[in-house]
Amino acid sequence: MQLKTDADPARFLARPGFSFMSLVVISQSMQFAGPLQLSSGASITDYTLAYETYGSLNADRSNAVLVCHALNASHHVAGTYADREGSEGWWDNMVGPGKAVDTDRFFVIGVNNLGSCFGSTGPMHINPATGQIYGADFPVVTVEDWVNAQAALLDALGITTLAAVMGGSLGGMQALSWTLQYPERVRHAVVIASAPSLTAQNIAFNEVARRAIVTDPDFRGGNFYAHGVIPKRGLRIARMIGHITYQSDDVMNEKFGRALRSAVEGSGPSTGFRYSTQEVEFQIESYLRYNGDKFSEYFDANTYLLITRALDYFDPARTHGGDLAAALARAKAKFLIVSFSTDWRFSPSRSREIVKALLDSRRKLSYAEIDAPHGHDAFLLDDARYISLVRSYFERIATETEAA
Amino acid sequence: MQLKTDADPARFLARPGFSFMSLVVISQSMQFAGPLQLSSGASITDYTLAYETYGSLNADRSNAVLVCHALNASHHVAGTYADREGSEGWWDNMVGPGKAVDTDRFFVIGVNNLGSCFGSTGPMHINPATGQIYGADFPVVTVEDWVNAQAALLDALGITTLAAVMGGSLGGMQALSWTLQYPERVRHAVVIASAPSLTAQNIAFNEVARRAIVTDPDFRGGNFYAHGVIPKRGLRIARMIGHITYQSDDVMNEKFGRALRSAVEGSGPSTGFRYSTQEVEFQIESYLRYNGDKFSEYFDANTYLLITRALDYFDPARTHGGDLAAALARAKAKFLIVSFSTDWRFSPSRSREIVKALLDSRRKLSYAEIDAPHGHDAFLLDDARYISLVRSYFERIATETEAA
Numbered sequence: 001m002q003l004k005t006d007a008d009p010a011r012f013l014a015r016p017g018f019s020f021m022s023l024v025v026i027s028q029s030m031q032f033a034g035p036l037q038l039s040s041g042a043s044i045t046d047y048t049l050a051y052e053t054y055g056s057l058n059a060d061r062s063n064a065v066l067v068c069h070a071l072n073a074s075h076h077v078a079g080t081y082a083d084r085e086g087s088e089g090w091w092d093n094m095v096g097p098g099k100a101v102d103t104d105r106f107f108v109i110g111v112n113n114l115g116s117c118f119g120s121t122g123p124m125h126i127n128p129a130t131g132q133i134y135g136a137d138f139p140v141v142t143v144e145d146w147v148n149a150q151a152a153l154l155d156a157l158g159i160t161t162l163a164a165v166m167g168g169s170l171g172g173m174q175a176l177s178w179t180l181q182y183p184e185r186v187r188h189a190v191v192i193a194s195a196p197s198l199t200a201q202n203i204a205f206n207e208v209a210r211r212a213i214v215t216d217p218d219f220r221g222g223n224f225y226a227h228g229v230i231p232k233r234g235l236r237i238a239r240m241i242g243h244i245t246y247q248s249d250d251v252m253n254e255k256f257g258r259a260l261r262s263a264v265e266g267s268g269p270s271t272g273f274r275y276s277t278q279e280v281e282f283q284i285e286s287y288l289r290y291n292g293d294k295f296s297e298y299f300d301a302n303t304y305l306l307i308t309r310a311l312d313y314f315d316p317a318r319t320h321g322g323d324l325a326a327a328l329a330r331a332k333a334k335f336l337i338v339s340f341s342t343d344w345r346f347s348p349s350r351s352r353e354i355v356k357a358l359l360d361s362r363r364k365l366s367y368a369e370i371d372a373p374h375g376h377d378a379f380l381l382d383d384a385r386y387i388s389l390v391r392s393y394f395e396r397i398a399t400e401t402e403a404a
Numbered sequence: 405m406q407l408k409t410d411a412d413p414a415r416f417l418a419r420p421g422f423s424f425m426s427l428v429v430i431s432q433s434m435q436f437a438g439p440l441q442l443s444s445g446a447s448i449t450d451y452t453l454a455y456e457t458y459g460s461l462n463a464d465r466s467n468a469v470l471v472c473h474a475l476n477a478s479h480h481v482a483g484t485y486a487d488r489e490g491s492e493g494w495w496d497n498m499v500g501p502g503k504a505v506d507t508d509r510f511f512v513i514g515v516n517n518l519g520s521c522f523g524s525t526g527p528m529h530i531n532p533a534t535g536q537i538y539g540a541d542f543p544v545v546t547v548e549d550w551v552n553a554q555a556a557l558l559d560a561l562g563i564t565t566l567a568a569v570m571g572g573s574l575g576g577m578q579a580l581s582w583t584l585q586y587p588e589r590v591r592h593a594v595v596i597a598s599a600p601s602l603t604a605q606n607i608a609f610n611e612v613a614r615r616a617i618v619t620d621p622d623f624r625g626g627n628f629y630a631h632g633v634i635p636k637r638g639l640r641i642a643r644m645i646g647h648i649t650y651q652s653d654d655v656m657n658e659k660f661g662r663a664l665r666s667a668v669e670g671s672g673p674s675t676g677f678r679y680s681t682q683e684v685e686f687q688i689e690s691y692l693r694y695n696g697d698k699f700s701e702y703f704d705a706n707t708y709l710l711i712t713r714a715l716d717y718f719d720p721a722r723t724h725g726g727d728l729a730a731a732l733a734r735a736k737a738k739f740l741i742v743s744f745s746t747d748w749r750f751s752p753s754r755s756r757e758i759v760k761a762l763l764d765s766r767r768k769l770s771y772a773e774i775d776a777p778h779g780h781d782a783f784l785l786d787d788a789r790y791i792s793l794v795r796s797y798f799e800r801i802a803t804e805t806e807a808a
Contacts, residue, residue, distance in 0.1 A: 039675070039677075039679070040677075040679035041679075042679075136681075136682075139679075140679040140680065140681060197662060198662070199653055199656070199657050199662075200653075200656040200657050200659070200660040200661055200662065200686075200688045201648060201651075201653045201656050201657070203662070203686050203688050203689065204644070204647075204648045204656065204688050204689075204692055205648060207644070207686075207688070207689045207692055207693075208641060208644045208645055208648070208692065210681065210682070211640065211641060211644065211692075211693070211696070212616060212641050214682055215637040215640070215641075216637075217621055222682075233619040233620075236615065236619070237612060237615060237616050237619075237641060240608070240611070240612045240615065241612055241645070243608075244605060244608045244609060244612070247605075249603055249604075249605045252603070252604035252605050252608065253603050253604050253605070255604070256604040257604055258601060258602070258604065258607070258719060258722075271443070271717075271722055271723065273443075273444075273717060275443070275444035275445075275446075275543075275544040275717075276544065276713075277540075277544060277614065277706075277709035277710060277712075277713045278540075278614070278618055278626075278709070281713075281716065282604075282607050282611075282716065284604045284607050284608050284611070285607065285608075285611045288608055288611055288612065288615075289611075289615070292615070302681075305681035305682070306681060308681075309680075309681045309685075312685065312686065313675075313677060313679075315662060315675075318662075318675055319675065344748075
C-alpha cells in the first residue's frame with residue numbers, strides 16, 4: 001500500500017489529561033494509490049477513505065477500537081460537527097467521553113466503507129481509469145474488501161493491533177470478518193445484532209429493494225448522475241422496506257398501531273376513514289413516506305445496491321463447505337456477541353449460530369441475548385442493560401490494555 | 405336490489421345422484437342494477453358479479469357454502485375449465501367431489517369481489533355515470549361492501565341461509581364479517597389464517613406495495629388503460645413483497661436457502677459468485693423475479709390498491725370502541741377458527757384474539773392452531789391435519805344439514 005496522505009500519525013498519539021467533554025469532531029480522509037484487490041477479481045486504485053477518530057492513541061498504540069458501520073451509516077460514529085446542530089454521530093449514545101466505549105480511554109476510529117456515499121470513494125466519483133463517473137461500473141465490494149481497506153487505513157495510522165473491532169448488523173459482519181482475515185490484529189470482537197450470513201428472506205428483502213431502484217426509470221442503468229436525475233422512487237421503496245424490517249411488529253403497533261394520520265372530517269359515519277387508496281390514511285403510512293422521502297434526498301442509489309450485495313455475499317462458512325466452526329477456527333480474538341429478542345431481521349438464533357461455531361472451535365466468548373422490544377433497531381438505542389453490558393466489556397478491555 | 409339476470413335459480417336445484425367426478429366448471433356472471441351503498445358513502449350501480457357454483461343446491465336450499473377469496477384470487481375456487489389445462493381453482497385441493505368441502509353434499513359458491521380484475525365490475529370497466537373507464541375513480545370498497553354484494557348474489561340465487569361461509573386470509577375477514585352483517589343468514593363461519601384487523605406492520609407492507617404501484621410512471625394516476633401502458637414495475641415489486649410475507653423464513657431457507665441460481669463459471673476463485681448487483685445471483689432472486697413478472701402480466705394495478713385497502717380498513721372492533729368481543733356479540737354462527745404456527749403475516753396470536761373475543765361474548769367455536777412450516781401460504785396447501793380438520797367440520801355441518 002502506498003500512502004498519499006499528509007496526515008501525521010503522531011498527532012493521534014496520547015494527549016494525557018485531555019478529554020472532550022463535548023465531543024466536537026471533524027471528518028478526515030486519507031488517499032490510497034492502491035491497487036486494492038477485491039474479492040470479485042477486480043481492483044480499485046486511487047481511492048479515498050473518509051474516517052473520524054475520537055480520543056487519543058496511547059503510547060504503545062494498544063487502545064485503538066475500530067467501529068464498523070451498517071447499511072446507511074458512515075464514519076461519523078460519535079460527536080457533533082462544529083456549528084451543525086443535530087449532527088450527532090450514529091452511535092453517539094455508545095461512543096464518547098465517559099460512555100460505554102469511553103473515548104477517554106480508547107482511541108476510536110470510524111471508517112466510511114468503499115462504495116458508500118459519505119466521503120469514501122464510491123459510485124458517484126470519477127473512475128481514474130476512464131475519467132468518467134463510476135456509476136454502475138463501480139466494482140462490487142464485499143465485507144472482506146472493506147476489512148482489507150480498513151486494515152490499510154490502520155496501517156497508515158500506525159496501528160498494528162486493535163484493542164477491539166465492533167459493529168452492529170452489517171458492521172458486526174465486518175467485526176467478525178476482521179477476526180478471520182487478520183486474526184493477529186484483533187484482541188476483541190464485538191458483534192451485535194448480526195449474523196454469519198443472510199437468510200433467503202433477508203436476501204429477498206434486499207432484492208426487492210434493489211429491483212425497486214434498478215427499475216426506476218430515473219436509475220438509467222446506474223448512470224443517472226450524467227442525466228441530472230435521481231431514482232428517488234426506488235430509493236423511497238427501498239427505505240420503506242428497510243424501516244419495516246428494522247422494527248418489531250410489537251413496537252410498530254405500539255408506536256403507530258392503527259391510528260389515523262389525523263382526525264378526518266366528512267368521511268364515513270363513524271370510522272373516521274377518508275376512503276382513499278392513495279392518500280395517507282394511517283400514521284404508519286405517513287411515517288414510511290416521510291422516511292422514504294428523506295432517505296431519497298441523501299442516499300446514493302448505486303451505494304444501496306453495493307451495500308445490500310455485500311450483505312448478501314457475506315458467508316465465511318461458504319469456503320469451508322458450509323462449516324461455520326471450521327471457518328471461525330482461524331480467529332484468535334475474544335468475542336462479545338449480542339442479540340436482541342425481537343430482532344426478526346437478524347434474529348437471536350443467527351447470533352447463536354455464531355456462538356455455537358465459536359464454542360465448537362473452542363474460541364473465547366461472551367454472549368448476551370437482550371430482551372428488548374425494538375427489533376433490529378435495538379442495537380442503536382438506549383437499552384440500559386445493553387449499554388451497561390457493552391460498558392462492562394470495554395472496561396475489561398481497558399483494564400487489560402492498561403495493565404499490559 | 406333489482407335483478408338483471410337470465411340465470412334460472414331452478415337449475416341450481418338438487419340433481420340427486422349426480423356427482424362430478426372430474427369437476428368441469430364454467431364461470432358465470434350476474435348483473436345488478438344497484439345502487440349498492442358503499443361504506444365510503446359512495447354507491448355503485450349497474451355492476452356485474454362473476455361467480456361459480458359447484459354441486460347442487462338441495463330442495464330446502466340449506467346446503468349452500470360461500471367461499472370468499474383473498475387478495476389475488478377469484479371466484480374460480482375449484483374444478484377446471486373445459487379444454488384449459490392447469491386451470492384448477494385456487495382451492496381445488498379443498499373443494500370438490502369427495503373433498504373436505506364436499507360438493508357431492510354442499511352447493512359451493514365462489515364470487516369474485518367488486519373491484520377485482522377477474523370478471524366482476526372493477527376499475528378496468530366503464531363507469532356508467534361517465535361513459536369512461538373507472539380507473540382511479542373506482543370507489544373504495546370494503547370487506548363489508550363485498551359481503552353486501554355477496555348477499556345480493558345469494559338473494560338472486562334464492563339462498564337465504566348459508567350452511568357455511570368460509571375463507572382464508574382476507575377471505576376469512578369476509579367470513580367473519582358475514583356473521584356480523586347477516587347474523588341470521590350464517591350457520592357456520594370458517595375463518596382460516598385470518599385476523600380481526602391488520603397490524604401496523606401489515607398496513608406498512610401494503611403501503612409499500614401501493615407506493616411502488618402509484619409511483620410507477622406507467623400508473624398515470626390510475627388511468628393507464630387509456631395510455632396503453634401497465635405499471636408493471638410497481639406490480640412486480642408489490643408481488644415480490646407479497647411472496648416474502650406469505651412464506652415463513654424457514655420454508656424459504658429450505659426451498660432456496662443461499663443456493664445460487666446456477667453454477668457460474670469464471671467468477672471468484674471458490675465462492676461461485678458472479679459479483680453483480682443487478683444480475684440474479686441467488687435462487688430466491690430468480691423466484692421472486694419470475695413471480696413478479698408473471699403477476700404483472702395479469703393483475704390489475706388499481707385492483708391491487710383497492711384490495712389492499714380493504715384489508716387495511718377491516719376492523720369490526722373500531723365502531724365498538726376497539727372492543728372486539730362487543731363487536732362479535734352480534735354473531736349467531738358457530739365458528740371454526742384455524743391458524744398456522746409459522747404464519748407471520750396473520751399470526752396465530754391474531755386468530756386467538758378472535759377466539760378470545762368470541763369466548764368473551766359466549767359464541768360457539770372450535771379453534772385449531774396447525775403446526776405447519778409454510779407460513780401464511782399454508783392455508784392453500786395440503787397439510788393432512790389441516791385438510792382433515794376442515795373435512796370433519798364440514799361432515800358435522802352436512803350431518804346437521806341433512807338431519808334438519
